[in-house]
Amino acid sequence: MQKLNKFNQYLLEKYPTVWNTKLAWMLLAAFIFHLLFFVVGYLSHVNPETLQAQYVKDDYFRHGLIFVHIIISVLMIVVWLIMMFKNNAFKNFYPQSRIKIFGQFVQYFIIIFASTTFYFSYMTGFKMFINNRYPDSEMVKNIETVDRASAFLSQNASLYDLRNRLYPEVFFNLYCETNIRKIDRTKKYFVSYDRVYQFYRLYTKISYLHGDEFTEPQAEKKEKKEIVYSLLSKDGKSKTNYYKKEVVDVSPYINFTGFSYYNYSEIFYDAGAENETLEYYPTDPNRDALNIPSKRKQFEINRKTADLLNKNDIKEIEKLLSQFLSISKKFGIKNNLNAQKWAQIVYAPKEYPVRYFIKSYKNKPGTPYEEFGETTDTAVYAEPAIDSTAVNFEGNQILDSSGEIVTDSVLIKDFNPDISKQISPEEYVKQNLTEYYYYNDDLKNFLASVDEIKSFDYFTENIHLYLWISFFLSVFILSFRITGLKSVLFSAVSAGVLTLSVILIAVLYQVSAHGKVDFFAGYLTLIISLLILIVPIFFIRKFSKKITSIFVNLSLTGFVLFVFLILGIISIHQRQACYGKREAAGIGEKVICHDVFDDFGLSLSYLILILGFIFVFLYSAVLMKWKARPE
Known part of the structure; x- marks a missing residue:
């Protein structure tokens, strides 16, 4: 206590303005609270499950820490004002000058700023923890493993149909037509239940902006050629239109038209995705066709998956799945998968059809599993020829559950005469759904949260608010002390x-x-x-x-x-x-x-x-x- 009194006396004699504003003591108190918030931020997400939500950068506000922050800030400022107002430099006629008045104002600003910016300490601790716990070099390898192994999760049947094929290279630049009314029946096409696939080579023409509309090339306009998709230029003054040119026979590469691991080309998580400005038409099933950087990554996933399957080595598959589950355990992702049994589910040379499906969550006993990884007709098929739930047949007509004739049912019978003997994709998924589950959305959220915190510039986005709060409060206190x-x-x-x-x-x-x-x-x-x-x-x-x-x-x-x-x-x-x-x-x-x-x-x-x-x-x-x- 004597040392504190001596220090106070020293400030009073040497630095009376600092003693009057209590700057030293307030900065010490603020430092202690900043250190506390830093520790809280560092430890707040030690459990990886806390990173499996969206917008974790806002946890400070969602989980109530902001209220603790406000209470501490208000108490600090109130106690400081009570202590400071005991010695009003103006009322007690202390010698003043312009420099001293301005110096007091600056000290007010520093004290208030230090007493209200605990958020920065919290986020500094949070970001430091993420960088230390999940370094970039390790996360790059983990994401590569996740992207490769996710091909075998088989939760979304639509990711395994033929239109997703990008490997071999011949598929990369082709357009897959799936509208039954646009199929050229004189050329090679492929059928899977109520779905028809035909691959086209494309050509491009540039149209320019005139007024508020783009002028379509005369030849294509005269022939009424449909624009498959368009790529808008960066300046917005032109766009590249893609048209179907000719059918390409890819039958040497396709031996199986059903759901197959060979067709998988989905990017499970892409941290650096760059999207072009695209115009799509309602009939377009190739939504990512012109996103070249993304499509190249999809090609690599398809290639690596195909290379692994071509080895016909169950041990290699098991090794990859084991690495994936090890990563999942570290990230706290809920699942009941076993690498060995999972590999046995996948292993089916030579076509590697998707024989079993994994749940995306654990449903409670006695409750039906209501999510089939988007296997309804609007997801599995971009534009289905018939409803996938239609299972009744009457002559050449296909009837839905209410007995109504399904649109285009006669057409699909022409393409697939044996459809009445086949099972719909939805029923196929239901009948082959296992009791295994994996929370893949939690993994996506986790990876996104880690990247979000690493790249989040919390300082620039919020510093202005705290600066202006500190400035106006300092001006108000200065006005109060003077007038x-x-x-x-x-x-x-x-x-x-x-x-x-x-x-x-x-x-x-x-x-x-x-x-x-x-x-x-x-x-x-x-x-x-x-x-x-x-x-x-x-x-x-x-x-x-x-x-x-x-x-x-x-x-x-x-x-x-x-x-x-x-x-x-x-x-x-x-x-x-x-x-x-x-x-x-x-x-x-x-x-x-x-x-x-x-x-x-x-x-x-x-x-x-x-x-x-x-x-x-x-x-x-x-x-x-x-x-x-x-x-």
Whole structure:
């Protein structure tokens, strides 16, 4: 206790301003709480299951830590103010100067900032834990293993049909037509129950923007050729249209048209996906056809899966699945799979059909499993010829469960005469559904959460909020210490009355004059603001001390808002001028409008904050003049 008293005495004698603001003690208390929040952040997600949710970066707010944060911040600031107000430097006539007044303001800012930014310490600890526990080099290998092994999860039947085939290389640039009415029956096609596949080579033509529409090439327009899909250019002035050219016979590569592991090409998790701007048409089943980076990765997955299956070695499959389950255990993914038994389920040379399916969750005993990995007709088949639940036949017609004739049923009978003897995909999945389960959504969420936290810039996104909270609270405390509580309250009431008056006048102007109310309200507020700023500087002795205290407080608190108002008026003029250019622009000519806020972005926040500090420093002279006036 004696040492603390000695330290206090030392501060009082050597650094009276620091002693008065309690800066040293408040920074020490803030450091302790920051350290506590850092530890909490580091330990908050030790259990990997906590990372199996979406938007884990918001856990600080969702799990209530923000309320603990607010309570601690409020208590710290209240206790600090009580301690500091015992020694009001102005009321006790301590010698003051512009530098000392500004120095006190800066210390207020530092104390409040340190007492309100525990979120950064929490996120620093959280991010450090993720980087240490799941290093990039290890995660890259883990994701590669996950992408390869996920081919054998067999939870979504649609991922194993023929249209997903990308390997060998001949499939990579082909388009798979699945609309039964667009199949060329004179060329090679493939049938699987109610699904027909035909592979086409494509060619491209570029169309350019004229007015608001793209002009289609005349030859294709004349022949009424359907656009399979389009790739929009980066500048938006042209697009590349893809048309079907000719059917390619890929029968040397296809021996089995049902669900097969050879067809799997899905990317289980792609952290660095880059998507092109594409236009798709309703009949397009090849949704990722032009996403070349993604498609190349899909090709590699298909190739590696095929290479593994071609070895016909169950031990190799078991080895991969064992690595996958080991990763899953580390990540806390719920499952009941066994590598050896799982490999036996998969192993079926030579075509490797998908014989059994794995659940995506563990259903309770006695409750039906209601999720079949999107095996309904809208998922397994992009555009089915018949409903996959249709199992009744009457002559050449196929009937659904209510006895209605299914659309295109006669057509599919022409393609697949034996359909009445076959089982629908949905029924096939139900009959071959095992009791094994694997929570693959939890794994996807986990991998996404790890990447999200590693790349999340929590500082840049949130620092402005805490800076401005600290600035305005510091200005408010400075105003209170100089002018007193009564003047601050009168200032708050005056600000409210002025704001309400401006709003009412602006509404009245809009109703009566039908003018541009944004200009009117902006300039009216600017004139009032200038009057408020001028009075303390040039007319401080013309009015009573009580009256001028209101102008002093409004100027001190509202200067940064005044700067923002000026920028807002400039922005309105810029937008207005740009709209005029846009109206005068020629057809097809794009005019992009930018204003001062677009040009500077968030850096404008720092600039206005710096101007706020400069203003407080310069305005300290006015504060001293006002304080020197007799009561």
